[in-house]
Amino acid sequence: MITNSIIEVNHVSFSYNGALVLSDVSLSIREKEFVAFIGPNGGGKTTLVKLLLGLLKPDCGTIKIMGQPPAKVVHRIGYVPQDVSINKSFPISVMDVVLMGRLQFHRWSRLSKKDRMAAKNALENLEMLEFQNRKIDELSGGQRERVFIARALATAPDILFLDEPTANIDSQGRTDLYALLKELNKTKTIFVVSHDTMVLSSYVTSVACVNKNVHYHDAAEITEEMLDMGYHCPVELIAHGIPHRILKTHGDD
Amino acid sequence: MIEALQFEFMRNAVIAGCFASLICGVIGSFVVINRLVFLAGGIAHAAFGGIGIAFFFGIPYMLGTLGFSLIAAMIMTAVVLNNKSRADTFIGILWAVGMAIGIILLDMTPGYNVNLMSFLFGSILAVPASDIWWMAGLSIFSIAAAVFFYRDLLAISYDDEFARLRGVPVNLIYFLFIGLVAVSIVIIIRVVGLILVIALLTIPPYIAEKYSRSLAQMMVLSTLLAIVFNLSGLWLAYTYDLTSGATIILVAAAAFFISMIFDGLFLKKRALLP
Numbered sequence: 001m002i003t004n005s006i007i008e009v010n011h012v013s014f015s016y017n018g019a020l021v022l023s024d025v026s027l028s029i030r031e032k033e034f035v036a037f038i039g040p041n042g043g044g045k046t047t048l049v050k051l052l053l054g055l056l057k058p059d060c061g062t063i064k065i066m067g068q069p070p071a072k073v074v075h076r077i078g079y080v081p082q083d084v085s086i087n088k089s090f091p092i093s094v095m096d097v098v099l100m101g102r103l104q105f106h107r108w109s110r111l112s113k114k115d116r117m118a119a120k121n122a123l124e125n126l127e128m129l130e131f132q133n134r135k136i137d138e139l140s141g142g143q144r145e146r147v148f149i150a151r152a153l154a155t156a157p158d159i160l161f162l163d164e165p166t167a168n169i170d171s172q173g174r175t176d177l178y179a180l181l182k183e184l185n186k187t188k189t190i191f192v193v194s195h196d197t198m199v200l201s202s203y204v205t206s207v208a209c210v211n212k213n214v215h216y217h218d219a220a221e222i223t224e225e226m227l228d229m230g231y232h233c234p235v236e237l238i239a240h241g242i243p244h245r246i247l248k249t250h251g252d253d
Numbered sequence: 254m255i256e257a258l259q260f261e262f263m264r265n266a267v268i269a270g271c272f273a274s275l276i277c278g279v280i281g282s283f284v285v286i287n288r289l290v291f292l293a294g295g296i297a298h299a300a301f302g303g304i305g306i307a308f309f310f311g312i313p314y315m316l317g318t319l320g321f322s323l324i325a326a327m328i329m330t331a332v333v334l335n336n337k338s339r340a341d342t343f344i345g346i347l348w349a350v351g352m353a354i355g356i357i358l359l360d361m362t363p364g365y366n367v368n369l370m371s372f373l374f375g376s377i378l379a380v381p382a383s384d385i386w387w388m389a390g391l392s393i394f395s396i397a398a399a400v401f402f403y404r405d406l407l408a409i410s411y412d413d414e415f416a417r418l419r420g421v422p423v424n425l426i427y428f429l430f431i432g433l434v435a436v437s438i439v440i441i442i443r444v445v446g447l448i449l450v451i452a453l454l455t456i457p458p459y460i461a462e463k464y465s466r467s468l469a470q471m472m473v474l475s476t477l478l479a480i481v482f483n484l485s486g487l488w489l490a491y492t493y494d495l496t497s498g499a500t501i502i503l504v505a506a507a508a509f510f511i512s513m514i515f516d517g518l519f520l521k522k523r524a525l526l527p
Contacts, residue, residue, distance in 0.1 A: 055414055074418050081414060090286060090411055093467040100408050103419040111404060135466040155419070 006031045006159065006189050007052065012061030014047060021047045025061070025214045034185045034203055037193045039210035045193045046082060048210055049161050052191075053079055065159070075104075078152030080145075082163035082193070094139070094147050095132040098123055101154030122150040126180070141168030145177070153184075160184065163193045178203050257491055262378055266497070269380045270483035272392040273444040277457050278476025279399050280437040282468060283430060285458040287410050290451060292329055292431070295344035297438045297450045299325035299351025304372055305358030315387040319439045325351055326435035330428050375446035375498030377487065388440050395433045406430055407468055444483070445498040456505040457482065460512045482508065 009027040013020065022044045029035055037045045050056040051063060054070030065073050078101070101122070102115035123129040126146040136144060145165055152160060162181075166174045181190055182203045192204075209215045257263045284293050300322040307317025325347055333340040359369070371379065380388075399406065405426050408416035417423050441450045457475035465471035486501030493500075 050414075053418060055417060075420065077418070079415065079418055081412070089462075091462050091465045091468055091471045092407065092411055096407060096467055097411070099404070100412065100415060100419065103404055103408055103416065103421060133466065151415070 004031060005029055006033075006066055008062075008064040009052075010062045010064075012051065012058040012063060014044075014051060014056065014058050016047070020212065022051070022210075022214070023212050027208065027214055027216055029189070029206070029216075032185065032187075032189055034181070034190045034205045035192070036204045036207045037191060037210050038207060043211035045210045046163055048214070049079075049163055049191065049193060053077060053161065075155065076158045078155050078157030078160040078188075080148045080152045080160070080162040080165055082167070089137055092136050093132070094123070094128065094134050094136060095119060097136055097147055098132075098151045098154050101151040118156070119150075119154050122154040123147075125153065126150045142170065142173035142177075145169055145173075149177075149180075157188065159189045159191070161191045161193075165192065166194060261382075262380075263491070265380045265382060265385055266377045266487055267484065268385055269377055269388055269444055270487060270501075271480060272388045273441045273453065274457075274476055274479035274483050275396060276392055276437040276440055277453055277479040278461075278472050278474075279396050280433055281454040281458040281479075282461070282472045282475055283399070283406060283410060284434060285455055285462060286468070286471075287430075289431075289434070290455050291341060292333065292344055293434055293438065293454055294451045295329055295348040296322055296326045296431075296435050297442065297447045298348045300435075300438060300442060300447055301355035301372065302351035302353075302358075303355070303439075305355035305362075308362045309358040315384065315439065318442070319391075319436065321351070322435040322439050323432060326431045327428065330431040334424055334427060370496075371446070372442065373446045373448050374496050375442070375444050375449065375501075377444045377483075377497045377501075378490070380443055384443060388443065391436050391440055395436050398429065398433055402426060402429065403469075410468075445501055449498050449502045452502045452505055453479065453482070456509050460509060463512070463516065478508070479505075 005028045007027065007029040009025055012022065012025045014022045025048065037048065039045050047056065051058055052065065052070060054063075054074055063070055066076070070077075098119040099111060099115065102111060102118055120129060120132070123132055126149055128143065128146050128150060131139060131143065131147075136147065139147065145168060149162070149165070152162075160181075165177060169177065181192070184190060185203070207217045209217070258267065284290060300318050302325070303318035303321025304314065306312070306321055307314045310317070329340070329344055329347060332343045336343075405416065405421050408419065408421055409423050409426050409430075413423050416426075437454070438447075438450055441453055445453050457478040458471060460478055461471045461475035465474055482505040483501055486504045487497055489495060489500040489504065490497035
């Protein structure tokens, strides 16, 4: 193996209100992968992302990101949450949303010129700088998505998580978004929770099917047929016993 | 109104009204965007218990009310953070318990002769100079805290998960914020009374929210609105010899309905455009 694994998940289980959501999940992901989490609704995709972010604590098992617990390295992770339109009517400008990405609590001078520059750069990268003083609910779904990606990028992350980023945008917007992610993938490890397996096939380097258990497919082993099935019905993909390679708990040497 | 300013009580009333407006604009905006109006109402009514304690034990009004409100607010915050879905029931109970404690302690206070109405509906025209100092100090403190933690408060209000990812101690900031709400309520009770405090804390920010592109704009606009409501309500009360708390609220409520009608017409027009 040439590159080290950036994320190591060992025998992690998580239950919510007594219901087991994820069971004995082990996963090892290398740097600069473009990983797609696919699986049925309620299969635990978002839960897995939140565990990796350290927002949830596993019932058992360990999660290491860059060799450390998630809470220690969380400032190096960018996160674009699912359904960013929940708080749509909130009086907040585009700039203020992106500046959230520069927030650091343990600092007396709260926001510096450097922070504002970083936020501006992030907006410019996403071609959203002209909207910086707009109220967030004046934007379209695709524009809002870009703002939230800019917020995640403003943190200058090494790892980027996007939870269903294409849910609110049209097909042209999706194509643009994935082109952008491919560009970002040159320097960052990217995780996308998505149903868009069709788009995934051309950009993604590996796929993890999440349905209580996690089945990780390394890019090289994915056949078009598997992806096709994964897109239509990920549950069946797992249930029908098509051979999957479940990665060993530690990097294979 | 201008000639009325030669009276000290009138000058005090105007100063008190301006401090209350500043609080309404800054803290009220956070209350409204966080949908915490019910919790603010709970704190306001529980504060009555503090008024009872202040009179019964003979401690200064501001100290007793502030202490009790802060304790009630912290308990409510702990409940909200632990069990968001059932918090409303608990807030309702504390709301009633606080009032009951206040009434019973006032019953038991020997030689009690305070006008109860002045706490329920405010007594801005009777604010003594010593209370002005309390109000000034607490206003400056809460606004300084809100300005210093502006970004953190904005972040936990808008997207608390992301705030947590950025290392913001969300629960701590939440306690701080509700504490500020409690302080604000104690100040505003002096102006419009505890029954009407909710209207003054929420109407100006609610109107301002619709015309603001950012939280900072909302705060400035709602402060200005609150000053207008306070001063015109005060003028009405002075001119027609009415209860000032009620006139202030009715002016605010009138503005609220006018803004709703205005929005209705305006939005219809906009919807007609292709």
